[in-house]
Structures are given as C-alpha cells and as structure tokens.
Amino acid sequence: MLTTLAIIFIATGVFFFTTATIGLIRFPDFYCRMQATGKGDTLGALLSLAGLALYYLNNGFSLPTILISIKVMFIAIFIFIANPTATHAITKSGLECGVKPWTKEGIQK
Amino acid sequence: MKYIISFFILFLNWVILSGMLDTFHLALGVVACILVIYLSHDILFTCDEFFYKNLREVIRLIKYIPWLLYQIVLSNIHVAYLVLSPKMPIDPQLIRFKSKLKKDVSLVTFAHSITLTPGTITADIREGEFCVHCISRKVAEDILTGEMEKKVAHIFMED
Amino acid sequence: MENFFLAIALILCFLVLLCLYRGIFGPTILDRIISISVIGTKTTIILVLIGFIYGRMDMFVDISIAYALLNFIATLAAAKFFRTRKSIVLDAKFFKEVGIK
Numbered sequence: 001m002l003t004t005l006a007i008i009f010i011a012t013g014v015f016f017f018t019t020a021t022i023g024l025i026r027f028p029d030f031y032c033r034m035q036a037t038g039k040g041d042t043l044g045a046l047l048s049l050a051g052l053a054l055y056y057l058n059n060g061f062s063l064p065t066i067l068i069s070i071k072v073m074f075i076a077i078f079i080f081i082a083n084p085t086a087t088h089a090i091t092k093s094g095l096e097c098g099v100k101p102w103t104k105e106g107i108q109k
Numbered sequence: 110m111k112y113i114i115s116f117f118i119l120f121l122n123w124v125i126l127s128g129m130l131d132t133f134h135l136a137l138g139v140v141a142c143i144l145v146i147y148l149s150h151d152i153l154f155t156c157d158e159f160f161y162k163n164l165r166e167v168i169r170l171i172k173y174i175p176w177l178l179y180q181i182v183l184s185n186i187h188v189a190y191l192v193l194s195p196k197m198p199i200d201p202q203l204i205r206f207k208s209k210l211k212k213d214v215s216l217v218t219f220a221h222s223i224t225l226t227p228g229t230i231t232a233d234i235r236e237g238e239f240c241v242h243c244i245s246r247k248v249a250e251d252i253l254t255g256e257m258e259k260k261v262a263h264i265f266m267e268d
Numbered sequence: 269m270e271n272f273f274l275a276i277a278l279i280l281c282f283l284v285l286l287c288l289y290r291g292i293f294g295p296t297i298l299d300r301i302i303s304i305s306v307i308g309t310k311t312t313i314i315l316v317l318i319g320f321i322y323g324r325m326d327m328f329v330d331i332s333i334a335y336a337l338l339n340f341i342a343t344l345a346a347a348k349f350f351r352t353r354k355s356i357v358l359d360a361k362f363f364k365e366v367g368i369k
Contacts, residue, residue, distance in 0.1 A: 007272065014279055017310065019189040021283045024290050024306065026192060030298055031242045032201055033290075034230055036188055037302055041309045042225065043185045048313050055269075056325065064326070067128045071329045072316065074125065075336055079309065082340040084224040086305055089344050091232045091242070093351040094298050101242065104200050126333075128326070 002054050009051030017044040029102035030094055038087035042080060049076035115153045116142055169264045170218075176260075177222060184227035191244070200245045206253060208237050215265040222257055270321060277317045280310050301346045308339030 020040025027033045053072040059065050123138040124130075191197060210216050220231040223241060228248035233240035243249040284307050291303035312332050319328025 003269065010276060014276055016185050016189070017280065017283055019185070019192050020306070021286050023188060023192040024287060024302070026197070027199075029201075030296060030302075031230070031232075032199065032244065033299065033302060035228070035242070035244055036192065037306050038224055038230055039181070039184050039188050041306055043181050045309055045313060049316065052316055052320065055320075063130075064128065067125065068325050068329055070125055071128075071333065075312065075316075075329075075333055078333075078336055078340075079312070082336070083309065084221050086340060086343040086347070087224060088220065088231055089347040090298060090301055090305075091230060093347040095232045095240065096351055097298075099296065099298065101201055101203055103202065126330075 002058055006051040006055035009047050009054065013044045013047030013049075013051065016040045016047065020044060030099055031091065031101050034087055034091050038084060042083045045079045045083070046076050049073065049079075111153075112146055112150060115146055115150065118153070119145060166265055173260065173264055177225060180222075180226045184225065187227040198245070201242065202246070202249060203232070203240060203242055204249050204253070205238060205240050208239055208258060210237070210258065210262060210265075212265055215261050218264070219258060219261045222261065223252065226252075226257065273317050273320050277314055277321070280314050280317075284310050297350055298347075301343065301350070304346075305339065305343045308335070308342070312336045312339070 017040065020036050023036025023040065024033050027036060049072050053069040053076075056069050056072065057065060119142040120138060123142060124135075127134055127138065191199060208216070208219065210219060216234060216237075220234060220239070223229050223231045223239070228244040229252055230242050231239060232242050241249075241252060243252065287303050287306050287310075291300050291307070294300045294303060312335050315328055315332040315335060316325075319325045319332070322328070
C-alpha cells in the first residue's frame, strides 16, 4: 500500500520536473522561463520528497525511522517556502536591470 | 512569553535534526537554544507581546494551505499544457495594480500565493503596488478580480 | 524497488544535463542563475535517492538539508549581486567585445 502510493507520488513528481525542464528550454524569454521553473520545481520536489518519506516508513514505525521521515519532509517544506522566494528575487533583479519582456509582436522598444 | 515559545520551537528543531535522545545531547541543545535566544530574540517574533489573536491567525493560515496546494496542482497542469502543446499559446504581459493589504506578513503571503497560482509570478512590490507578470490575458483578468486578496485579508484580519 | 530508484536517479541526471544547456548558452546571466538554481533542486532529490540506494539514509539526509540551504542562499546572493550590473542584458555582445568566447 505504502509502496504503491510512494511510486505514484515519485512518478508524478518526476513528470512535473520534466515539464519544468522542457519549459526552461522552450520558452522564449526570461520571465516565461521563470514561470515554468518556479512552479514545476516546487511541486516536483514536494511530491518526490513526500513519496520518499512515505516509502521510508516501510521499515517499521520505530523512532529513528519516523525522525528520518520528518527530516525528509523538513527539506520538502523548506523548498516549498524557499523556491518561490528565489524566483521572486531573480525576477525582481531582472526587472531592475531592464530586461525587456517578450510579447507576441516581438520585443518592446 | 515569546521567549518560551521561541525556545520550544528551536528545541523541537534541535531534536528533529540531531535525532539523539540521551542526556548529553539534550543538555547541549538546551544550552545552544538559550544562547541563540539571548543573542537574537527579536527576529522570530517582532511584536513585544504574544496575543491570543496570533494563534487564531496561525490556525487560519493552516486552513488556507490545502486550497493553496490545490491551486499549485492546477498551475502545474497549466504549465505542462503550455509546454507540451506544439504551438505554445502564450501572450505574456506585465500588469500593475494597487493592493489594500497593509501588514508585511499579509503582503508576503499574497506575493507567495500569486507566484504559486496558475500563470502569474510577482515581480516587484513597492509601497503596496504589485507588478505581476502574466502569461496570457485570461489569467491577468482573473487576478484583477481580487478573490485571492480577500482570502489573504481574511486570514490576517484586515477586512 | 532499488532498480526503480536507480531509474529515477538516472532520469534526473539526464534532466540536469538538459538544464545545463540553458546554463551554457543562455543569452543573459539571469538565465544561467535560473539554470543553476534548478540543478540545485534536482541535486537535493538525487542525494536523497543515493541515500536510499546505499542504505545510509541517516547520513545522506543531513547532506541534502545542507545542500538545499546552500542552494537557496547562493541563488539569493547571485541575484542580489547582479542587480547593479548594467551590462547584464548585453553580456553576449560584451563578451564578444572583450574577446571571450
């Protein structure tokens, strides 16, 4: 039961990682690339780490096992808070340096 | 009061990260926590008194998190659709709007929620004015209706 | 189950290689910073997976936590450092003028 759930979580997480990476390569400008990475990486890391924490509980519900699972979830929560903040910081620095956003008509002058 | 609460938060972190429960390590943790609180007690809680109101805010924030997770899943499916469709139907634009929120905590929560909901990221906040990058015109109209702003204002009791 | 973890780790390594494309050929410095940040997030997961494969979770989780913290700080510091550089948009042209390829 736990194993099946863990496999589903990890596979979904890796799928979102893949879309984030393809978006990083395909999108036309810097701001759109931030859209792909800021969202895809957050959910991908959250799902993969949750699946790994669930799988580790297969070793029995003793105190060290639960502590290590909590540590893995700790990483997930930290990434959940830190990744959008990093996205925000990079976007702001791009805006202040004057990187022009791409639009349908081409780059604005 | 706030010293005791910060001590318990720090000590819980120590126990989780060290994972050893014998007397020596726990005593070391107590000493380290007291030292950290003595040196930097004004970072975790900026206000002087810990009110009962703050606890209600924390409970409301925890209730808000499942809705946010649902939005994150929706936004990831949106990004996956945009990336995997061959024509890439995007029409990006920058919009600016004023927000009614006042407190720093609610501004940060609102910016975080904008970044994690479909198709929008926060680029800049300056004196209550948000600068948001939207990936198409439809999501730009969605964010200007201000539904999420009401939710965040409800959490931190600014309505 | 170990084979599954190995396959996931290999897929993530392949994705890191794809991200490295943006890191090398990215038009501006900011694209390179994004690429490094994304690679760091993937590396955190790969470290936890390595812990599962070797059966030494208690050690690799700590390394992974340290890596996540360092990645966040490095991204923030790089974004803040390049904020004041005016040559950031034109850096491809700038490098050509100086003569670095």
